[in-house]
């Protein structure tokens with residue numbers, strides 16, 4: 047631990063609290079056009095490798111897709127060497143067992159993370175297929191290691207045999223590795239363990255099918271159409287396809303029809319859902335846990351289901367009246383402005399809430415959109431990073447074959463104090479027909495970790511977003527939500543860039559789920575703060591700043607109806623707990639109805655199968671609530687450290703050195719209290735989450 051805390055901090059070039067006037071790079075120029083137009087690149091699709099090819103992500107082996115096999119072979123050889131080292135008596139006194147395990151994990155992750163990204167995101171079939179093959183081979187290798195009893199015993203024994211050598215950090219990471227083994231049923235007898243492996247395989251398969259099915263449109267035969275919806279035929283062809291839950295239409299029946307159709311019953315999907323839940327129960331019981339939620343939350347801040355339920359219950363009570371008031375506003379708008387005699391329904395909420403915002407604030411997208419081009423927002427982000435963390439984003443020229451598409455930008459993150467490189471961020475920002483998913487996310491390609499030569503492995507990440515590409519005479523313009531997503535994903539990226547951990551197993555975003563979303567949600571506070579927006583919102587063509595009044599209104603609009611949004615998240619979190627905690631004999635929709643009655647102001651809509659569409663319910667597996675815990679912590683850090691002066695570099699330095707650098711190397715609550723100087727209990731988290739509602 048001393049090793050980490052005694053690391054030298056580079057002196058600041060710019061005086062504390064001073065906003066840097068200029069930047070080293072003109073990101074706005076670069077990001078307001080497609081990168082290929084600026085760079086001389088090889089033509090896509092891929093051509094034969096030449097001597098000037100750098101290989102994907104600069105990895106020489108990946109000048110062609112066949113290089114994946116070589117990468118995997120090399121990693122396997124090194125893993126074998128490390129396993130020999132673990133069992134060798136001779137080396138027993140040289141390195142700690144946990145260090146050897148982390149090296150094994152690093153070898154496997156470096157190939158698996160890369161393959162995971164390529165198999166989902168590379169436009170070339172050969173690359174995708176070879177990455178897929180390598181990914182499954184590495185997964186099998188991990189499975190074999192995770193069920194290798196001798197290896198587990200070796201690591202477990204090291205807690206005693208190496209006791210005098212282990213510090214707090216070694217012990218914590220060692221225990222996290224052991225917990226991974228135990229979650230894979232290592233401590234079970236032979237027959238239970240093979241049962242565990244079989245159920246796990248079935249689960250992987252079921253989850254994949256559930257995910258794919260959840261995105262299929264609902265098909266409705268015109269002959270089966272309820273007569274009251276006959277007039278929807280004006281808008282749809284036969285058979286009617288519905289691929290969204292909400293539609294922005296003045297016709298209430300259309301809104302109702304779309305909502306109910308999208309959430310209609312699907313027996314196959316219902317079968318997958320029930321199997322996933324029951325197989326998870328089996329796994330939990332097999333490993334000796336009371337429920338799947340008990341098993342999933344073992345290393346979380348709220349490490350038991352009663353704590354989670356209590357937190358959600360308390361939040362629900364605090365926001366109850368505010369959400370009643372908010373929904374009442376919407377009901378009144380529906381009655382008076384939309385002249386409807388019907389009560390407010392789920393399908394009304396998005397359209398009515400956005401119309402109220404528009405009316406009350408007299409705010410239209412066209413008033414501000416031109417002031418938030420992608421380039422302008424990137425300048426804004428860089429302004430924050432320069433001032434708060436004293437680091438700079440620098441546009442890099444991509445080498446031939448280094449990226450997977452001509453749309454990609456590459457950024458280097460560098461310290462201002464000495465220009466040293468912290469890591470690389472590849473930005474895959476634009477929508478493409480073949481892009482695997484419309485979900486915005488952050489991929490780790492390579493983690494930081496302290497190597498044997500005392501240097502750090504360079505972090506490399508990909509930010510995967512879905513912005514519309516620039517037009518002929520106009521750059522990409524970001525809606526407020528897109529800008530929030532951009533800032534959010536950069537929060538994750540900086541967590542990876544700043545990581546200075548001894549072990550890759552806990553590097554950057556590899557911390558517990560309830561802590562991993564803290565840096566990303568903290569960044570969102572910046573784009574909702576008028577003081578920050580005023581510093582960078584400028585017209586892409588004229589450079590004219592956006593007027594203060596529009597900025598204030600924009601930020602105000604983000605504060606409206608937040609209680610309704612939070613109420614949805616609380617209900618989802620409670621359902622996620624209910625499905626993974628209770629033994630129930632009712633149908634899933636009956637559970638949804640029961641919980642909606644208790645936790646939501648609007649009634650459940652009969653015969654809607656929302657759980658078959660909302661993949662987070664099974665995706666997070668009893669951890670959906672953790673997003674709210676992260677949000678509460680981010681809110682606490684914002685109010686304690688940044689709210690008064692968001693660009694304060696002293697606060698930024700502390701946040702980086704006391705929290706971000708550690709990733710998951712320490713308990714999250716320990717990091718938070720060392721940063722803000724007080725212990726944060728569960729009731730504090732309720733206050734933080736609900737205080738601005």
Ligand SMILES: [Zn+2]
Pocket residue numbers: 534538563566
């Ligand atoms: Zn996130």
